[in-house]
Amino acid sequence: DAKTTQPNSMESNEEEPVHLPCNHSTISGTDYIHWYRQLPSQGPEYVIHGLTSNVNNRMASLAIAEDRKSSTLILHRATLRDAAVYYCILGNQAGTALIFGKGTTLSVSS
Amino acid sequence: GAGVSQTPSNKVTEKGKYVELRCDPISGHTALYWYRQSLGQGPEFLIYFQGTGAADDSGLPNDRFFAVRPEGSVSTLKIQRTERGDSAVYLCASSLGSSALGDTQYFGPGTRLTVL
Numbered sequence: 001d002a003k004t005t006q007p008n009s010m011e012s013n014e015e016e017p018v019h020l021p022c023n024h025s026t027i028s029g030t031d032y033i034h035w036y037r038q039l040p041s042q043g044p045e046y047v048i049h050g051l052t053s054n055v056n057n058r059m060a061s062l063a064i065a066e067d068r069k070s071s072t073l074i075l076h077r078a079t080l081r082d083a084a085v086y087y088c089i090l091g092n093q094a095g096t097a098l099i100f101g102k103g104t105t106l107s108v109s110s
Numbered sequence: 111g112a113g114v115s116q117t118p119s120n121k122v123t124e125k126g127k128y129v130e131l132r133c134d135p136i137s138g139h140t141a142l143y144w145y146r147q148s149l150g151q152g153p154e155f156l157i158y159f160q161g162t163g164a165a166d167d168s169g170l171p172n173d174r175f176f177a178v179r180p181e182g183s184v185s186t187l188k189i190q191r192t193e194r195g196d197s198a199v200y201l202c203a204s205s206l207g208s209s210a211l212g213d214t215q216y217f218g219p220g221t222r223l224t225v226l
Binding site: 098 | 217
């Protein structure tokens with residue numbers, strides 16, 4: 001399985017934008033880039049996914065590099081509720097297990 | 111709408127005992143997954159069902175672990191002769207299971223298993 005590399009931790013202030021990077025230099029042509037997050041004492045929660053083009057939804061934006069070897073999850077205005085572990089995961093078909101790394105622990109200060 | 115539910119939320123058992131953990135997926139989701147998460151780690155895949163059959167059980171750590179999904183909906187993860195190392199949060203997820211790429215998994219809150 002293709003692997004991803006993320007920083008262990010990041011810090012942000014409330015209402016500021018947050019850019020969470022992910023490197024995936026061995027990504028294959030059919031791999032989607034998925035982002036999940038896990039709030040304390042909860043199961044992981046889907047955030048966003050994309051293949052080649054940048055994606056936006058109500059939670060976040062996903063910016064994908066042209067060569068697809070890296071991507072960035074963008075939270076436009078961080079809130080205290082966004083404090084969580086963020087996982088960047090590659091997957092290429094339904095029925096494929098998600099391979100979680102350790103993710104990035106995001107801290108948000110008021 | 112109703113999400114994935116798991117029962118019990120907490121389970122404390124003694125070493126050597128048998129436990130069952132239950133997962134109720136989102137209605138209409140044909141794919142169901144079990145993961146295990148140890149403290150400070152990301153979730154680790156255990157087994158995947160498509161309908162009633164286990165399509166991939168490569169993540170089960172040994173033959174003490176078994177899972178069933180007899181009617182293609184509710185699933186039960188069964189652990190025999192529990193060991194202290196089995197202590198973890200057991201997560202269940204479900205998805206539509208469509209052939210489309212990028213099928214999203216929806217997770218339950220997990221069952222925290224403690225083996226004394």
